[in-house]
Every structure is written in C-alpha cells, then in structure tokens.
Amino acid sequence: MAEPLLRIDGLTKRFGGLIACDAVSLDIAPGEIHAVIGPNGAGKTTLVAQLGGALRPDEGSVVFEGRDITRATPEERSRRGIARSFQITSVFAGFSALDNVALAVQAHAGHSFRFWRSVAGDAELEDPALAALERIGLGDRAGDPAGDLSHGERRQLELAMALVTEPRLLLLDEPTAGMGREDSDRMIALLDALKGERTMLLVEHDMDAVFALADRITVMTYGKVIATDTPAAIRANEAVRAAYLGTDEVA
Template identity: 65%
Template sequence: MAEPILRCSELRKHFGGIVATDAVSIDVAEGEIHAVIGPNGAGKTTLITQLSGEMFSDSGRVQFRGRDVTRLPAHRRSMLGLARSFQITSIFLDMTVLTNVSLAVQAHRGHSFRFWKRTDTDAELVEPAMAALTQVGLAERAGSLASALSHGEQRQLEIAMALATEPALLLLDEPMAGMGREESAGMVETLKKLRGEKTMLLIEHDMDAVFALADRITVLVYGKVVATGTVDEIRANDDVKRAYLGEEGA
C-alpha cells in the first residue's frame, strides 16, 4: 500500500480526568473517503481539532504527506493542504458569500501584506472563489450576505471555504449537521462529485450518508478505535454493533 496521506499514531488528549482521545491511530489513504463514526462523546470533534492543529495532542504523532506536522499550528497545516470544515457553521456572517470564499483563496496566494489593491475586483481571488462556489452549487448566491443564506446553504459555504484552500485532504466535521433529508441528499451529491479529486476524512452521524460515501470506516468509542475496515466489514463487526448500536443490536 502506498504511503498514506495522513497518518496519526497513538494520539492522546485528555481534559482533566476525561480521556477524549485514547491512543488513536488512523491512516487515511490518498483518494479515499474515510469516515469516522461513533456515539456522542466518542471524541470525534476533538480528534479533528488535533488533526487540524487547533489543539495540540498530549502525545502521539501526526504525519501529513510524509511530513511530521505534530507541532505545527493550524494555519501552517492549512498551507500544507489540510483543510477542515466546522460542525457548528463557522463563516463570516457579515460578509458576502464571495468574500467568505475569497478570504480562503487569499490565504493561499502568498502573503496578505498588500495594502492598496481592491480585493473585490481582483481576478486572482474572485475566479478561484467562484470556482469553489460552483463546485458546491452556490455560484448564484455569490453576492448575498452569508447571514442571508439558509442553513443548508451555509453548510455548503462551509465546504466551499475549505475547498478554496485547494486542500489535499478535507477534514469534514459533520457536514450534514442540522440538515433536513433533502438538504442532506444535496450534500451527499456535492461530496460524491468531489470523490477521487479530494481525499476526505468524514465525521458524520447520518449513517445513510456514511454508507453512501465512505470507502473505509473507523469506529471510535470513548476515544478509542474499536474497528477500522470497509463498509461491509464494519457492518458485520460484532464489536461495533455492541458498542455502537447497543447490546440488543448485536
């Protein structure tokens, strides 16, 4: 097997007496959609913040594209091609949809010590931003304020902002959070179109979405990896059924 694009080994994080991440090791292969599932409180979001660099691990290592990034802060990891989306929508509400995305483009077009030229007419920013918006189907909302978007559209904007950084790996923290059935289906379509183009680590509660998208699944319970495998392997795994679905599911 080729070198995985992301490898985390023996990651640990605890908050006081609570162990949020307990010796988690996950390999994400280039090009795959790797889902991480687990009951509430399993430490999924904590794991994402450790991988994105917003929070440093107590111990363990994170390697990204063959490079040790364990001690790199979030903005440096973003530069290397690691992007995340947020479970709780985290956008710039008072700015237009286009500005939201072009800020993400800008971060990856050299430094921002440019004090004079307008950004809203700068093709170097606007064109890639529009391309990212087109990918998630928000192009015609480019001029609206982000706060005027529906919840589903804001979730799509989340993805567009992550895409605009031209990442090699997308860390998606519950992209379907709070969505209705129809909106979820739209998001699944969006992500399906990105399959093959982008490697994704997907955290999601919506099992239909996970089974529709994932190549491999890792199951996290109380901060520990219970199982990793293909969709069929995970479906058949008794440990997973016990831990995840409860005793009666087994």
C-alpha cells in the first residue's frame, strides 16, 4: 500500500471506567472509501470525534499526510484538509442554505478580518457555494433558511459545506442517519459520485450503503478493531459474523 493519507496508531479514549476507544489502529489510503461499522456503543463516533479534534485521545497518535495532528484543534485540522459531517445534523439554522455553504467557503478563503464591504453578494464566496449546492441537488433551495430544509436536505447541505472546503479527507458520521429509503439512496449516490475524487472515512449503520461504497471496511466492537478488510472478506469473516453482522444481514 502507498503511504497512507491518515495513520491512526493505538488511539485510546476512556470515559471514566469505560474504554470507548481501545488501542485503535488503522490506515486510510489516499482515494479510498473506508467504512467503519459496528454495533451501537462500539466507539465509532468517539473515533470520528478524535479524528475531527473535538475529543482529545488519552493515548495513541493520529498522523495526517505525514504530520502528527493528535493534539491539533478542530480548526487546524479543517485547514489541513480534514472536513467533518456530524452524526446529528449541524447547520446554521438561521442562515440560508447558500449562506451556510458560503460561510464554509469563507473559512478557507483567507482570514475574515474584513470589516467594511458587505459579505452578501460576494461572488467569490457565493459562486462556489452555489455550484456545490447544485452538485448535491439543492440548487433550488439556495435562498431558503437552513432551518426550513427537510432532514434529508440538511444532511445534503452538510455534505456541501464539507465538500466546498476541498478536503483531502472527509469524515462522515452516519451520513444517512434518520433518513428514509429515498433520501438515503440519494445520499449513497452522491457519495458514490465522489468516489475516487475524495478520500472518505465513513461511519455507517446502513449496510447497503457500506457494501455499495466502501473499498475497505473496519469492524469495531466494544472500542476494539476486530477486523479490517475488503467488503468481500468482511462478509466471509467468521469473527465478524459472530460478533456483529448476523447471518441474515450479510446475505
């Protein structure tokens, strides 16, 4: 394998007596979609939170593009090229969809210590924002307040906010959570269209999504990685079947 884009080594996070993340090690290769699956409480979200910088690991290290980012703040990671979507939808509800994305563009367009000119109508922010909205199919909702969007649309909006920062790694925490079949299929198609263009670490419960998208799958239970392999090999893995998947789900 080529030099990994992201190398996670022995990452451990404890909450009191609970070990939410227990010496997790895994590599993400450039260009791959890497899915992390596991039952509830397996530590997937804790893992993503540590990769995004929202949580500090107790032990272990995270190396991104050869640089140690274990202690970097969320904003530093974003600037280095790691974008994150949240498990619970997190947008700026009072802002229009366009302004949500424009705010993400602005974050990566130099500093924002600009005090005089109006930000509304700034084409350098709004053009790429609108392009991103159109790409994910929200072009016609650009002017609507994000709070008025449906749940599925808000998740798409989150994806647009992440994409517009041109990330080299996308951390997606359950992008189809809470979606109906239709919305969820649309999200899978969106992510599939990004395959090869963006490297992704995807935490997901929807097995259809995982097996449709992932190049490799890591299975976690009780904070530990029990297997990392190709989808086909994961399907066939006895330990995974026993621990998690259940025969009918994999069929």
